[in-house]
Amino acid sequence: MKPGCRLSPAGDLLLIPEGALRLEGPACRILRFCDGTKTVPEIVAALLEEFPSADQAKVSEETSAFLVKLVERAVVEFV
Amino acid sequence: MRTAPQALIAEITHRCPLHCVYCSNPLQMQGSARELSTADWIGIIRQAAELGCLHLHLTGGEPLMRRDIEEFVRIGRQWGLYINLITSGFGLSRERLRALVGAGLDHVQLSFQDSEEAHANTFAGTKAHAQKLRVAGWIHEHRIAFTVNLVVHRQNIDRLEELIRFAEQLQPDKLEIANVQYYGWALRNQLALLPSREQLRSSLPVVEAARARLSGAMRIDYVLPDYYAKYPKPCMGGWGRSLMLIDPAGRAMPCHSAGVVPGLEFPNAATESLRAIWEDSAAFQRFRGEEWMQEPCRSCERKAIDFGGCRCQAMLLAGDAAATDPVCSLSLRRPLVDDLIQQASLRGSSNSQWVYRIDPME
Numbered sequence: 373m374k375p376g377c378r379l380s381p382a383g384d385l386l387l388i389p390e391g392a393l394r395l396e397g398p399a400c401r402i403l404r405f406c407d408g409t410k411t412v413p414e415i416v417a418a419l420l421e422e423f424p425s426a427d428q429a430k431v432s433e434e435t436s437a438f439l440v441k442l443v444e445r446a447v448v449e450f451v
Numbered sequence: 452m453r454t455a456p457q458a459l460i461a462e463i464t465h466r467c468p469l470h471c472v473y474c475s476n477p478l479q480m481q482g483s484a485r486e487l488s489t490a491d492w493i494g495i496i497r498q499a500a501e502l503g504c505l506h507l508h509l510t511g512g513e514p515l516m517r518r519d520i521e522e523f524v525r526i527g528r529q530w531g532l533y534i535n536l537i538t539s540g541f542g543l544s545r546e547r548l549r550a551l552v553g554a555g556l557d558h559v560q561l562s563f564q565d566s567e568e569a570h571a572n573t574f575a576g577t578k579a580h581a582q583k584l585r586v587a588g589w590i591h592e593h594r595i596a597f598t599v600n601l602v603v604h605r606q607n608i609d610r611l612e613e614l615i616r617f618a619e620q621l622q623p624d625k626l627e628i629a630n631v632q633y634y635g636w637a638l639r640n641q642l643a644l645l646p647s648r649e650q651l652r653s654s655l656p657v658v659e660a661a662r663a664r665l666s667g668a669m670r671i672d673y674v675l676p677d678y679y680a681k682y683p684k685p686c687m688g689g690w691g692r693s694l695m696l697i698d699p700a701g702r703a704m705p706c707h708s709a710g711v712v713p714g715l716e717f718p719n720a721a722t723e724s725l726r727a728i729w730e731d732s733a734a735f736q737r738f739r740g741e742e743w744m745q746e747p748c749r750s751c752e753r754k755a756i757d758f759g760g761c762r763c764q765a766m767l768l769a770g771d772a773a774a775t776d777p778v779c780s781l782s783l784r785r786p787l788v789d790d791l792i793q794q795a796s797l798r799g800s801s802n803s804q805w806v807y808r809i810d811p812m813e
């Protein structure tokens with residue numbers, strides 16, 4: 373996550389300089405994994421560990437799409 | 452049930468070592484003798500979090516003029532708020548910034564008056580530019596969000612490309628290029644500040660080119676002067692809809708310049724609960740919803756987008772706070788704004804007539 377972007381104490385909101393984004397479903401889980409050390413495949417693997425019944429291809433695709441959106445909004449950066 | 456305010460804007464002092472000719476503070480400021488105590492502000496910040504606010508904006512004046520600001524950062528963060536500091540950088544040292552970040556500061560918005568020191572100091576009425584450059588360096592020692600706010604007007608907008616290249620060297624996450632908006636001291640100095648239509652038109656491709664060039668490195672927000680807009684801005688996200696401002700003396704207001712609207716009594720946040728102020732006070736109810744609207748707002752499909760524009764501007768320019776914001780092309784009073792633009796074009800080249808913002812008396 374970029375400097376100045378963080379999860380709210382309750383974990384349901386992403387606080388950013390311009391305001392806040394409401395997080396739904398696995399969004400919060402994904403962001404918790406964005407610590408600057410994990411690759412996207414590693415994040416997908418961690419999610420699949422938590423949700424073993426989920427479809428791997430779908431999780432991978434949706435996680436990537438979500439992260440691309442966050443990069444566009446300057447919330448996340450690849451390091 | 453009404454939604455909670457999204458942010459509390461804490462104007463903790465009107466004192467400021469700068470004297471910017473476009474300061475948005477009211478002409479009648481609150482002196483230091485009337486400022487709220489540390490305990491008052493702590494109580495207010497806690498209540499704001501309980502009410503559901505997400506952001507705390509520490510601003511002024513120059514908020515760093517208050518020695519207890521670090522405590523406000525710490526308390527706000529403890530209560531879960533996102534902490535923004537809106538500052539000129541004056542009064543900051545490397546150590547003080549480190550303490551503020553340690554207390555939980557999330558984001559610094561640092562203002563610049565120009566890229567050239569001599570110009571910058573002229574607009575600010577203070578030798579502040581060199582200090583701002585030092586502060587920008589210190590900010591990069593921390594993992595916090597950094598926005599550079601660059602104020603533009605008729606005296607510097609022609610050098611926009613140079614200004615952007617300057618800001619780029621400061622390496623902020625975001626550059627906010629803000630055209631002056633005409634309230635407070637800026638309205639008083641309008642003739643020297645309002646750019647011509649041609650100046651403004653020429654600035655647009657400069658911003659577009661910079662956005663394309665800097666994509667992925669630095670985001671650019673460009674705030675246009677609303678006098679040139681077709682439709683008004685949704686001022687403060689609508690009156691009493693998403694923001695609450697508290698002035699240095701504790702007056703709770705829906706907007707920075709709400710004091711210009713006659714007949715409004717602002718409840719004091721040091722003595723009344725923030726929730727009661729937000730939900731029940733007459734001042735916050737006054738222009739909430741759509742009941743108060745006149746034509747053309749009342750039957751306009753944009754009323755849910757811009758809420759009729761700015762109430763203070765309607766008061767300042769049309770003499771009626773419930774009128775459609777005169778900058779709107781649908782307003783019958785739009786000629787008032789066109790006149791101001793024309794006056795500035797005819798008479799407004801020199802800066803010799805302008806009045807510097809003074810520091811409030813005790």
